[in-house]
Amino acid sequence: MSCSFPARTAGAEPDKPCFTWQSGAYECCVSSPIRRYYRSRSRRTVRGRNPVREGMQVQVFDRMPSVGRKLLMAGRSGLNLTHSEPLDRFLSRYGKARNWLEPAIRTFPPSALMEWAEGLGQVCFSGSSGRVFPTAMKASPLLRAWLQRLTEQGVQIHTRYRFMGWDGATLLFETADGQTSVRADATILTMGGASWSRLGSDGRWADFMRGETAPFAPANCGFLPDWPADFATRHEGSVLHSVGLTFGTRQTRGDLTITSRGLEGSALYALSADLRDRITAEGRAILTLDLRPTLSTDDVLKRLLAQRERESQSNRLRKALSLDAPSRDLLKHATPKDATPLQLAQTIKALPLPLIGMDALDRAISTAGGVRQDAVDERFMLKSRPGVFVAGEMLDWEAPTGGYLLQGCFSTAHAAANGVLGWLESSNSAIA
Numbered sequence: 001m002s003c004s005f006p007a008r009t010a011g012a013e014p015d016k017p018c019f020t021w022q023s024g025a026y027e028c029c030v031s032s033p034i035r036r037y038y039r040s041r042s043r044r045t046v047r048g049r050n051p052v053r054e055g056m057q058v059q060v061f062d063r064m065p066s067v068g069r070k071l072l073m074a075g076r077s078g079l080n081l082t083h084s085e086p087l088d089r090f091l092s093r094y095g096k097a098r099n100w101l102e103p104a105i106r107t108f109p110p111s112a113l114m115e116w117a118e119g120l121g122q123v124c125f126s127g128s129s130g131r132v133f134p135t136a137m138k139a140s141p142l143l144r145a146w147l148q149r150l151t152e153q154g155v156q157i158h159t160r161y162r163f164m165g166w167d168g169a170t171l172l173f174e175t176a177d178g179q180t181s182v183r184a185d186a187t188i189l190t191m192g193g194a195s196w197s198r199l200g201s202d203g204r205w206a207d208f209m210r211g212e213t214a215p216f217a218p219a220n221c222g223f224l225p226d227w228p229a230d231f232a233t234r235h236e237g238s239v240l241h242s243v244g245l246t247f248g249t250r251q252t253r254g255d256l257t258i259t260s261r262g263l264e265g266s267a268l269y270a271l272s273a274d275l276r277d278r279i280t281a282e283g284r285a286i287l288t289l290d291l292r293p294t295l296s297t298d299d300v301l302k303r304l305l306a307q308r309e310r311e312s313q314s315n316r317l318r319k320a321l322s323l324d325a326p327s328r329d330l331l332k333h334a335t336p337k338d339a340t341p342l343q344l345a346q347t348i349k350a351l352p353l354p355l356i357g358m359d360a361l362d363r364a365i366s367t368a369g370g371v372r373q374d375a376v377d378e379r380f381m382l383k384s385r386p387g388v389f390v391a392g393e394m395l396d397w398e399a400p401t402g403g404y405l406l407q408g409c410f411s412t413a414h415a416a417a418n419g420v421l422g423w424l425e426s427s428n429s430a431i432a
Helices: 033-042 069-074 087-092 095-107 110-119 140-152 204-208 231-235 272-282 297-305 313-321 325-334 341-349 404-431
Strands: 018-023 057-062 124-126 131-134 156-158 162-167 170-175 178-182 186-189 213-219 223-225 239-247 250-258 285-290 351-358 366-371 388-390
Touching: 069 140, 087 095, 095 404, 110 124, 110 131, 110 404, 162 204, 186 404, 213 272, 231 250, 231 325, 239 272, 272 285, 272 351, 297 313, 297 341, 313 325, 313 341, 325 341, 325 351, 341 351, 388 404
Parallel strands: 018 057, 018 186, 057 156, 186 388
Antiparallel strands: 124 131, 162 170, 170 178, 213 366, 223 351, 239 250, 239 285, 285 351
């Protein structure tokens, strides 16, 4: 399939610019660039305008055989669209990228994302943790309603188009019928990071944007502990329930799942950026586990002392504190054989777990790295390519799971789409 667009020239009709948008992949564990961009194109755009209704020719190019694959994957366990916590606290979740993303998120905040979903018939609710989901939980009803809206608006979607870079100002694509080229007045690229490549985001686009990107690194990923070789074999699939995690000054709490490779879990993902950076710099990071965060050290000690001395250590831990087999095994390797009850209590409350690596990049829920802040302007337009905008996980930012990833993608796409409208208006004015 091929598709071409005439370039705008002097005398061209000013209110009908050509516009193309390329989806080389789906963003971050979690949202489709098509939806991300067109949410912003179909509602809440500059001055409430709708580019399609104004006569703009909007084309979408996606490298996969069907759209929405990563969004559907993200919705398998419940589509966590955003989070309902106060906005200032919400913004703090973006760490080093907060100042960069804050204008976009304040312009298109969580309330706007919920309003958009509800406009597609997907009523949202906030769970006990503050995470926001559509009542249907799955992504498929939202995706169907979204695509129907785009079809009704005349948006054309082309699949199996892999973006291969530029030839001057022309965009190059590889298709089933060979290479084709596209000319457009404006382009938004949202080709994702470099994880879950089977869903489209393989990061290959960075090869033709080398001077504008930071290296990819896993984010929201599993970690590889320095524990006995047979530990994972014996406990794979087990869950350490409601444990406290501390790294430096940061603390989280939640469940950790033991995998064949190491540990996974949202509480760990929240610390992943700091842990990754320490491992990269020093070769390891010491994560501290609190196996009983609701008890004080004194409480733990009293419970241990109440057990009969003739009981084995394993039985005392099980009866006094309901510690499961993986937790008892961790304690066994972290304490001497003749550990006193006080030593056990102290280790239960602060068990050091060395981490020596991250899980594979392709297995990460999302990735750090991508197009750097200094490579784009405040509208997310590439400084090196006027008229080309970037949004979503393709940009160099990261955030924990919990709705922050999808919100960041929607908000940056909304900002980029508004940037397109403003840029086209200024370009038309210059031609006139």
